[in-house]
Amino acid sequence: MTTVIKNGTIVTADLTYKADVKIDGGKIVEIGPNLSGDETLDASGCYVMPGGIDPHTHLEMPFMGTYSSDDFESGTRAALSGGTTMVVDFALPAPGQSLLEALTMWDNKSTRANCDYSFHMAVTWWSEQVFKEMETIVRDKGINTFKHFMAYKGALMVDDDEMFASFQRCAELGALPLVHAENGDVVASMSAKLLAEGNNGPEAHAYSRPAEVEGEATNRAIMIADMAGCPVYIVHTSCEQAHEAIRRARAKGMRVYGEPLIQHLTLDESEYSNPDWDHAARRVMSPPFRSKQHQDSLWAGLASGSLQVVATDHCAFTTAQKRFGVGDFTKIPNGTGGLEDRMPMLWTHGVNTGRLTMNEFVAVTSTNIAKILNIYPEKGAILVGADADIVVWDPNRSKVISSKAQQSAIDYNVFEGKEVTGLPRFTLTRGVVAIEESTIKTREGHGEFVRREPVTAVSKALSTWKEITSPRKVERSGIPATGV
Ligand code: DUC
Numbered sequence: 340m341t342t343v344i345k346n347g348t349i350v351t352a353d354l355t356y357k358a359d360v361k362i363d364g365g366k367i368v369e370i371g372p373n374l375s376g377d378e379t380l381d382a383s384g385c386y387v388m389p390g391g392i393d394p395h396t397h398l399e400m401p402f403m404g405t406y407s408s409d410d411f412e413s414g415t416r417a418a419l420s421g422g423t424t425m426v427v428d429f430a431l432p433a434p435g436q437s438l439l440e441a442l443t444m445w446d447n448k449s450t451r452a453n454c455d456y457s458f459h460m461a462v463t464w465w466s467e468q469v470f471k472e473m474e475t476i477v478r479d480k481g482i483n484t485f486k487h488f489m490a491y492k493g494a495l496m497v498d499d500d501e502m503f504a505s506f507q508r509c510a511e512l513g514a515l516p517l518v519h520a521e522n523g524d525v526v527a528s529m530s531a532k533l534l535a536e537g538n539n540g541p542e543a544h545a546y547s548r549p550a551e552v553e554g555e556a557t558n559r560a561i562m563i564a565d566m567a568g569c570p571v572y573i574v575h576t577s578c579e580q581a582h583e584a585i586r587r588a589r590a591k592g593m594r595v596y597g598e599p600l601i602q603h604l605t606l607d608e609s610e611y612s613n614p615d616w617d618h619a620a621r622r623v624m625s626p627p628f629r630s631k632q633h634q635d636s637l638w639a640g641l642a643s644g645s646l647q648v649v650a651t652d653h654c655a656f657t658t659a660q661k662r663f664g665v666g667d668f669t670k671i672p673n674g675t676g677g678l679e680d681r682m683p684m685l686w687t688h689g690v691n692t693g694r695l696t697m698n699e700f701v702a703v704t705s706t707n708i709a710k711i712l713n714i715y716p717e718k719g720a721i722l723v724g725a726d727a728d729i730v731v732w733d734p735n736r737s738k739v740i741s742s743k744a745q746q747s748a749i750d751y752n753v754f755e756g757k758e759v760t761g762l763p764r765f766t767l768t769r770g771v772v773a774i775e776e777s778t779i780k781t782r783e784g785h786g787e788f789v790r791r792e793p794v795t796a797v798s799k800a801l802s803t804w805k806e807i808t809s810p811r812k813v814e815r816s817g818i819p820a821t822g823v
């Protein structure tokens with residue numbers, strides 16, 4: 340059966356033009372005027388864009404004594420409802436656990452996905468076994484990204500020596516390291532001090548991880564990546580200090596990528612001074628929301644290209660789960676939702692305000708990350724041969740965001756009450772209509788794993804130490820140095 344999307348305007352990362360799109364077998368088979376097919380979807384007045392790719396989600400993740408409440412079914416339903424047609428989640432081995440064993444756990448959860456998906460593999464500890472398994476993950480399992488946490492001391496955090504070893508391994512394998520950049524030692528120390536002084540409320544979470552903590556770690560990760568000879572992708576870039584480090588590195592020729600979240604772009608630190616404990620705790624995430632100045636820096640980065648991707652870090656906890664932290668902010672599960680709202684919020688606050696062009700919107704929600712993850716143009720493109728992951732976007736459709744009408748399984752929404760203009764008319768996942776305005780037609784288990792092959796490219800700008808091929812032999816006390 341063929342489907343034709345008719346009368347719309349195609350918007351890609353670099354082109355805007357009127358044409359119909361014909362789909363067969365889940366792929367785009369023709370683009371041009373006056374096409375016909377077995378089924379017609381009317382796109383008059385709409386933009387036909389590559390479906391969104393959210394490269395940063397935590398679905399059904401064991402974390403801080405509980406599990407995040409959206410699983411691969413509700414999470415991908417929320418994604419599709421908001422125009423996102425692929426998610427990349429994190430397979431998270433517990434320290435000491437085999438990477439392959441963790442991947443099997445995530446494989447089992449993901450069988451319920453409504454849209455296509457992939458995984459980043461986290462490196463939460465270091466050993467000969469991890470070193471070996473990384474090769475299997477890249478070559479056999481189709482995963483070309485490894486995540487490192489510089490925070491969550493005593494849990495997920497890796498030290499610099501472990502991160503350096505893993506980055507070097509990434510360079511050998513053609514993989515891209517991802518980094519949660521916050522100085523975990525400083526956060527632990529500041530958290531203990533705040534608690535000891537009686538600051539136990541959700542606002543103290545933000546005090547415990549100021550922007551400097553993120554800026555320092557971002558600089559460190561970038562320098563270590565350059566020494567290891569690999570590119571690096573900084574997840575949830577939330578502040579000017581981190582953005583500045585990324586900008587500077589890119590200007591010096593380093594392959595460094597930055598990923599602001601829709602939450603950091605549109606919500607600020609004043610959320611934490613809300614007198615309602617639940618209101619503030621529901622917004623506890625790491626990094627925390629920042630000031631308006633930081634938000635302006637992130638928007639400018641998206642416009643100028645120094646930041647490339649808008650994600651969500653979707654990690655949804657119910658109010659009951661957030662209340663684990665009453666009396667101790669360090670026990671509030673960290674995370675906020677956003678999968679359903681990322682595209683409408685970015686369109687409303689980016690395109691409708693003139694901060695982003697429509698083509699930039701497509702770039703930062705889909706095409707750039709497809710290229711970074713090496714799945715372009717299978718994903719992230721409206722081209723013949725690409726997967727028919729498409730959103731037919733109605734720029735005039737509006738709604739007020741409400742947890743009552745959301746797909747996410749939790750009982751609130753951090754964007755509650757915000758009006759958005761620009762919503763999907765249709766969302767298609769590999770040619771199948773999953774969303775038609777507010778009608779949900781998702782199919783559990785329709786989603787498929789997307790393999791991502793390694794990328795081999797030299798990535799070293801400033802570090803030259805590797806080029807020292809004949810070290811000076813040092814002689815002490817007349818004993819010749821060992822070595823050749
Ligand atoms: N930050 C969060 O807020 N939640 C999940 C993990 C993370 O780094």
Ligand code: ZN
Binds near residue numbers: 519626
């Ligand atoms: Zn993180």
Ligand code: ZN
Binds near residue numbers: 395396
């Ligand atoms: Zn995350």
Ligand code: ZN
Binds near residue numbers: 726
């Ligand atoms: Zn495919």
